[in-house]
Amino acid sequence: MKKIPLLLLGCGGVGRQLLQHIVSCRSLHAQQGIKLRVIGVCDSKSLVAASDVSVSELDDRFLLEACRIKSAGSSLSTLRSFGECQIYGHSELPQRVIEIASLLGKATGLAVVDCSATMDTIDLLTRAIDLGCCIVLANKKPLTSLMEHYDKLVSQPRHIRHESTVGAGLPVIASLNRILSSGDPIRRIVGSLSGTLGYVMSELEDGKPLSEIVKAAKSLGYTEPDPRDDLGGMDVARKALILARLLGSRIVMDSIKVESLYPEEMSPSKMSIDEFMSTGLPLLDKYINDRVQKASLHGNVLRYVCVLEGSRCEVGIQELPKNSALGRLKGSDNVLEIYSRCYSQQPLVIQGAGAGNDTTAAGVLADILDIQDLFN
Amino acid sequence: MKKIPLLLLGCGGVGRQLLQHIVSCRSLHAQQGIKLRVIGVCDSKSLVAASDVSVSELDDRFLLEACRIKSAGSSLSTLRSFGECQIYGHSELPQRVIEIASLLGKATGLAVVDCSATMDTIDLLTRAIDLGCCIVLANKKPLTSLMEHYDKLVSQPRHIRHESTVGAGLPVIASLNRILSSGDPIRRIVGSLSGTLGYVMSELEDGKPLSEIVKAAKSLGYTEPDPRDDLGGMDVARKALILARLLGSRIVMDSIKVESLYPEEMSPSKMSIDEFMSTGLPLLDKYINDRVQKASLHGNVLRYVCVLEGSRCEVGIQELPKNSALGRLKGSDNVLEIYSRCYSQQPLVIQGAGAGNDTTAAGVLADILDIQDLFN
Structure with missing residues (x-):
């Protein structure tokens, strides 16, 4: 069974839908010999991570509760009472994400998945790429920033996927990449x-x-x-x-x-x-x-x-x-x-x-499965 | 530079066009850090292989001459006089292909590319899969044979691509796989x-x-x-x-x-x-x-x-x-x-x-690039 550790940035409509898709595809992915391990979930204020990201993950009950809490407009930090996890506030978030990326990036691979809608993730994403991680984006903003940022994000062309930045889940980027x-x-x-x-x-x-x-x-x-x-x-x-x-x-x-x-x-x-x-x-x-x-x-x-x-x-x-x-x-x-x-x-x-949380999140999930050969 | 060794079955219109695409994409692929090494080419009667498939390959001048010879209706065996290579006749062909697959399959990876239009390649393809190779098909027939053959061909789902079997180079199979x-x-x-x-x-x-x-x-x-x-x-x-x-x-x-x-x-x-x-x-x-x-x-x-x-x-x-x-x-x-x-x-x-040698061969080439992460 190939394990793909994931860290999700952004718990808006697309991010939550992605978590739900991941949970509902468990048996399908198991048939394909794949297990997606969600080791952390961030919104703009907090990071909730598994207690030991090398070996443990946020379980499905936990992920669905995170979706419920975010839909209700609450903060991820309220998950503290729900199960074993580590919770970090805004000020510690970037440093902690980079620590996780350092720990897992080159060792087993880590997919950092950006379903947010902000420019603020650029630094984390470029650091993650440098640390050997893969990045999967539904967020258009990092790719439309300065050319210098773009160059860094695509510096490892096999380590980035961003189908859902154009036409939601429609196979636009994948098809263009094939033609190219x-x-x-x-x-x-x-x-x-x-x-x-x-x-x-x-x-x-x-x-x-x-x-x-x-x-x-x-x-x-x-x-x-x-x-x-x-x-x-x-x-x-x-x-x-x-x-x-x-x-x-x-x-x-x-x-x-x-x-x-x-x-x-x-x-x-x-x-x-x-x-x-x-x-x-x-x-x-x-x-x-x-x-x-x-x-x-x-x-x-x-x-x-x-x-x-x-x-x-x-x-x-x-x-x-x-x-x-x-x-x-x-x-x-x-x-x-x-x-x-x-x-x-x-x-x-x-x-x-070319729009909608369901198809956008499906495009992100297809991207994650598409990079599976890069994981140990 | 990642090297992808290729063995081509079939030198009809699609196979020849593929060789031409490979030659004309050399600098493009080099920019992507990829080198496609064509180590052997078969038609129904002969296999022409590099003198030592582990280290050498058929060079571009040789590949273009193979295209020219086949277009003119001649046999691959006439290439003997053109440059250093090994040539095997019909009776030795399957055994020799399997030897090459054994040698390279698990060690560095080998892509066996079927651009023929016959049922006869099924055995070679299934053996190649067993030996750790990847297979890329434009040939529909092996995939439409008995269920038992199909099961063997897709037994390693990440090791097979066959975009050009439906709609030539149109991104049909790739898109369906993403949806699935x-x-x-x-x-x-x-x-x-x-x-x-x-x-x-x-x-x-x-x-x-x-x-x-x-x-x-x-x-x-x-x-x-x-x-x-x-x-x-x-x-x-x-x-x-x-x-x-x-x-x-x-x-x-x-x-x-x-x-x-x-x-x-x-x-x-x-x-x-x-x-x-x-x-x-x-x-x-x-x-x-x-x-x-x-x-x-x-x-x-x-x-x-x-x-x-x-x-x-x-x-x-x-x-x-x-x-x-x-x-x-x-x-x-x-x-x-x-x-x-x-x-x-x-x-x-x-x-x-959804037809034509150019677009069919382009689909095969995109498939080959798509499996690059499986190669050392």
């Missing part, structure tokens, strides 16, 4: 990588006003609490940067041309959410509608996409043929079209749900 | 896995007669020399069996319900190719056309697909919504729709060119 390793040059990628913007753009085709579509999406829970977090395009830009760097571009966020769906004067610092929804947004309806109609004269539709081609990396509205994979997109699916030597006339297309 | 290892239960797969039949079925929509479409496809080189090899559906059935077994079904070819597009009385034993094309095929036009029209009354189109669901595995014509990924299929692309817990409303869709 086979020497098939990727010439162009066009992707609709925001479920929210995919939904908004496809609804526009029916002539509905943008403001009504966004209102409906907000009430359906499709958008962030402030829909401008989706409409500004920065989340798509972050995914585009991850793809661009995977293809070898040495660029930073500021090099990406990002088209926001709302103008500067409606930004959060100048308008409340309510004001934006009731007053700002309707002012954009006519402009967007005119663009939709103009596109349809050429048999095209508007899509909010990232386009990567050579050194170009852009994020914004594009006119695309109604009859392409992207043009036919409905609902909140993500779509990626990849053009290469092997896929030159027609692209390789990957399409499906 | 994350514990996301696959409920249904519907796939159009024959470029030829995909083309034929989509052309039927425009009201063209089947016989004319097949004639055009034949003259464009889209079909096998005898188009009945495509129209009979056995190639699709073989791919369906590989997928079904990957999902855990313990079935054999005979358990699959296969719908042939031509009736028994037009089979190759009863009708020549010319007779089939000129006399047999046109007799099928009306029946197929009626089915196309009936489907279109319900907003559907006909597709030749495999359907896997629970223990069901069928291959044949299905009426599918015009507005689904499969229904929109044009040309010779392959499409796979995967439904699971994570992809329940809308499927995960993988689409793209």
